[in-house]
Amino acid sequence: MSTSPAPTLTATIPHLFERNATEHRDHPALTADGRTWSWGEAAEAVQDLAAGFADLGLQRGQTVVLMMSNGAEQWLADVAATHLGAVPIAVHPASSSGEIRDVTRHSRAHIAVLGNAHHVRRWSAALREPDALGHVIVVDEAAIPAEDTRFRTWATLRERGGGLLRQDPELVRRRTADVVPDDPVTVLYSPDAIGMQRAVVLTHRNVLAAASARQLVTGAPPHSGTLCYLPMAHMSERAGNVYSAIHDVAHVHFCNGIAEAVRVLPQVRPHTFFGVPRMWERLAALARAQPTAHTAAEKHEVLSGLGLDGTVWGASGAAPLRRDLLELFSGLGFDIFETWGSTESSGWATTNRPGAVRFGTVGTPLPGVEVRIDEDGEVLVRGPVVCAGHLQEDGLVRAAAGADGWLRTGDVGHVDDGYLTITDRKSELIINSHGETVAPSVVENALRAHPLIGHALAFGDGRPHVVALVVLDEDTAPAWAAAHGIGTTDLAELARDAQVLAEVDRAVDAANAALGSSGQVRAHRVLDRPWGAAGGELSPALKLRRRVIHTKYAEVLDELYG
Template sequence: MSASEAWATAAAETTIPQLFSRNAAEFPQRPALTDNGREPRTWTWAEARHEVHELAAGLTALGLQAGQTMLIMMANRAEHWLIDVAAAHIGAVPSTLYPTLSQDQVHYIAQHSRARVVVLDGADQLRRWSKVLRNVSTIEHVVVLDEAAMVSADHRFRTWERLRVLGEQRLHDDPDLVQRTSAAIVPNHPAAILYTSGTTGGQKGVVLTHRNICFAAAALHQITQPERHAPRLCYLPLAHIAERMVGLYAAIHDAAHVHFCADQSRILAALTHARPALFFGVPRIWEKLAAALQKIPAEQRANPQALRARIGLDRALWPSSGAAPIDIGLLEFFSTIGLDIFELWGMTETTGCVTTNSAGARRPGTVGRAVPGVEIRTSPDGEVLVRGPLVCAGYLQPDGVIRPATDADGWLRTGDVGVLDADGFLTITGRKKELIISAGGKNIAPTAVENALTAHPLIGHALAFGDGRPYLVALLVLDEDTAPKWARERGIAFEDRVELAAHPAVRSEVEAAVRAANERLNRPEQVKRYQILGQQWGVEGGELTPTLKLKRRVIHDKYADIIDQLYGD
């Protein structure tokens, strides 16, 4: 067996507890986790192992068993990471929920997953769970980190410290408990459930196995080749597959040193402190980092390495972007300071990254080549198909059955439309279900139009519409950070967003932005009419998914009258 095949075979037969135990055995005194929250602390791998075992034993004391679900709603902090890994050690299936979910969404997931244990930060999260705790009968225990959020009158509640004490007692009586439970886990056992919030439909519970996760982490390592103990930054919600891979699973695989950032508004400070080797950012994050660099006086921008250090990416081996198209201008901006952003593509069902650009194999505008051990091809209608060990086990059904996500030959239909070039580089052109078919029969990918519109910093979100219509129209939302600042710099007074959106100077600037976008688009893709909205789009309002993708059906319904007016005479 060649070395190129050996890693894949080994990865496919590995579990998360095996990787974690290896780190604790081989690197006991090396740092594993650093949390700079209210009480800064660093855990070595030995200390992390001790705490994981305590928590795992505590969960068994609560009655959580292999195959049962544990739901988590916590900030990015060490305790979140540790309890997640602890559940994996006893064969339970952790699932992190986005902190922005509504009570109804939380209720659906709790009921659908038949969760037995829930772990929460404190009062802010508890408010979103009030409906669940009244109505979902499967929940037997609620663990809260903040003791002030304890509901003493509810017998299901436990504090974090009480969970640890239970674990300590259980390990005193049975020291080999966690080693025994983790040894019983096999690679095809479920290791996590991630609930995807689709842009058109409801939430689906994607089941990932230990094999999926360990193979995906190993494949990413083959591409990036980070050194042992190199730092990572965990800052996106752990409900996001990219963060679970980079900040949790691949970090364990690589024996990395994970730093936590609970508040994304402080990401710049967190980056400069951690200086990560691997970093994933959605385009919005890269826009914010670019804006930070552009604030630096011109005379201080002569040294590219110093500029990379100003955003904490001077040691980055794999600065990457995904989840949405990134503007080519942004890629070019970072290239001028010697920072090549590697575009990638993947989804929850593929345990994250399927294709990526990398050092020595980068083609801007594409999402790169398939990671090792994975096959990709396109169907006759352009849909991208994926096959390999990182494709999920399937979708959890309400009765606990896992429905396969692949066809009989193992191919996953991703729903994304793309083109593979002769060198194996993939270009994603849109979502199959989102394609606009104009009245003239032209197929148009709305994301291409929307990306051109949001290239202007004043436009935060754009939705293109035109299915069955003679031309395209667009709904535009001003950027919630940039637009007010832009207005103040020009002495524009406004009371609210509606007034700002209606201001002549804003309308003139947006008009110029639409013209510039149209110049980059072919004729059928060009926007003929548009409306600047005075509202913001967000997760709470229902217009965006937790990963900040447009929920098109919701927006279409919500603004149907405005869309109709744009097609009026």
Template sequence: MNLAAECAAEAAQLTVPGLLRRNAESYPGAGALTAGTRTLSWAELREQVAGMARGLQALGLAPGERLLIMMGGRFEHWIADLAAAHVQAISCTAYHTLSPEQIAYVARHSAASVVVLEGAGELERWGQALAGTPSIRHVVVVDDVPLPDDERFLSWERLRERGARLHEQDPAVLEKLTDAIEPHQPVAMMYTSGTTGDPKAVVLSHYNVLYEAVALNRAVPVDKHQPAIAYLPLAHIAERELAIYRALYEATHIYICADPGQVVGTLAAVRPTSFFGVPRVWEKIAGGLRAALASMPEGDRAGALPVIVHQLGLDQITWPVSGSAPLPAPVREFLASAGIDVLEVWGMSETTGCATANTPGDAKPGTVGRPLPGVEVRIAEDGEIFVRGPIVFLGYLQPDGTVRKETDEDGWLATGDIGTLDEDGFLTITDRKKELLITSSGKNVAPTKIEGLLRAHPLVGYALAVGDNRPYLTALITLDEETAPGWAAARGITGPAAGLAAHPAVRAELDALVEEVNGKLARAEQIKRYRVLPSAWSPETGELTPTLKLRRRIIHDRYSPDIAALYD
């Protein structure tokens, strides 16, 4: 039996509730989740999930119905998600940064029956959705806050107590629920980031998410009970796969970092053996290392990087991973010089996360690695990447509750990404099909390559290349709120951070950066003019998705006067 067949045979025997039961029985006292000073063992986690599953069942949450969750990193998030899986409902975490209008869209489109919200802030933001979505029968609120005078609303504690009593009266019900689940049934869904239009609801099966876990284990084996950090939203496919499904398969001990801004401190405390970061996270780590070096006397810098890496808690990592967007080469090279050989992977929600991966001992810098066992990749004539295999999702949820299959008759999924395969089977991503810029002279330009080169500088937070249907390329640039003030202070520049965008020294540095970047680009790719914006971009202000990707359409609309000025 080959490796792909082995993965398929194993995954076909697994379900999410079945793995939770296995861990509770085989490793009852081992840590499953830690948040702050509290830890739940696998046995305790299953007991909590059992009570919530019986509570949701008592509310009438039926197989195939949708349960929406909006809360941060806390035990209750995992408990609600796993409980929904036990009653064969489809759980979905909504990004915490969604606007009330976006929340209303997700609520209506999903036709959710039950919503689990964290507290008063979420209740307020969900007001429009709760009033306008007749499918929502129950709203469960985790925090102890005043609830509306409406029979749909109930507290988490009340539901937990009710479910715990039912479970105590007849614990065999949980085992029957667990045994009734089939691997190819839906387990969860997630909404895409919506970089180019309305978000789509990606539906995944138990087989999808657990085949991914099995295949990753074959590619990068890890011992059971290894510590890992969860800091990204569980609406993000990478965090959902690593912190829920692979954690169940590997019986990983997950340390929840509720505040992503504290991830560096958590790394130092946990010292994980693997760590996934979107490029922005690795850029910030590289910026922190550079800042630490710059603060030292010049004579002390030699050999200091390994000490700093140890202090950051990164010295135990054997598989540092980057995905979701290209990692700028200068950032990757600097981290490698510090002993952190970040390996890039590639995938999307529709491929259950990682479809190709660079792994320790089998990596090629600048690529996103080779396909996982059992996954096939081919390149179409126009350069678009197609994927086939057990990790390809069931389809997109439709407003009527059906799931629309997106693969062709041969099982191939069109990804929308553009790339190349080399003679060794390593994949290189060059751009998004819908994001390619075509200048007025007909030249095709990949903006992410240019933007990545600009973002490698510690002054730059984000950059957007502009040039579609225009005679030449320009760029909008924002300064990095964290590293730009340090850069300025090291050069004796004082004053408010908001004034840095117009400071002559900053402009001179950015002029030099653009000249340097242009020297690495073909003539059609070079930036002729740029504008530094006075404020940063974030998911909260709308220019970025919750996964920190550019919302190009929104940026173009919002900053159209600035863009027009670049072409005056």
């Protein structure tokens, strides 16, 4: 199924960026740390950085690895690399030293751009490799090791580039003229259930197909605000706040993490906003804390307090969103549009849209995208958003799609009246020892309906029944404890508190009441520490890395079957 033809795609990221710098020079492009860059100022920085990269020998097709906190520097360096036909790779700030080493080795990175001393320490293993990076740029000058001549400051890179441009103003533009739509624009190391496995190569054509289709759906006008709060190693963040931002001439506001984003939203009041389910859960908690809104004016006041009163397209993706959250916001007159896609599909493939929302589905295909269901239930995608392929150890790119252009997504679903419903990951379905199939996300969403539970993992493949690991919510659990007279807010202590454990038992009972017999949780354990990307339990997109958790908690899971 396909909704409408694909847009014409002949541009590249640097070509559109230069258009913005020329036609919208004085309009805001980036805001971070209290400073705003106009498109003209951003263009000057990009030209300086690109010239500085060229002086370090960066060539077309070579890779630049970026690891920084969210901010203008990472965005500018990313775009600067594309001006030379080079390939920027964003590494999640929580990546381990081993993961960084593996990415650097696999991508054959030429240059690294880092933010601060914390990032520099994380790179120690990669820098000891026999074929280590030739150059390392660091934004924080104080973080540079004095004894390593490979290091230089961000300011030095810009100054050197600016000096070269004064001698040769067309130095960068000559290189930009050679960039074509089918050149790689980035490589994203997309984690599966056991870690970083797939090096996904996306082209300018891929990401701008997604950006163009998204703009047709959202109707985002030029200069509208967007909020970048997830790491730029997150495909949805790159799609929305790098590629779509340049395509739409948007104004990107930077912050770091969900908690900060919740505080900043009322200042930005974005026209379009992408939230992972965890973000919508936080916003829903704030909405529920307000007096019940009955009139249109009261509902608008609640949305205004959240910073969503100007949002025309609020989307959710990366994992299923609970129906009660969809209904809560719909009751306030605000539809959340569930989307679906993958890194291999440039972050987007289907979406609900204004005037065409169907709860429980991920909508209909974007313009130019086709979706079909294979005989075994797997969802297949075809169109210009499908990536060029996967980067191999030898530097070659192996196609991700078949010869007919169809990409096997690994997701299982069905289509009704043109709307796609994702039921689970094909590789994550639980088949118990009775031969019954259980979708773990259904079980986990039922458990997480209770505010005490932040994360849950259902387990039971090949076992007689389902068990679950439960992690308390870092924000709501302490508040719940205080409200119930418990004298600690420490998560580890709360995980052992009898009153908390009794409440979790009731949450499990409530979930089981809503589940079929094969999916009911027969035993569970409340863990005494949070899950996150740094610990390996969650991906940068905040998805469960199931096999990592299975390995890490193997003994606990075995005990649950004891």
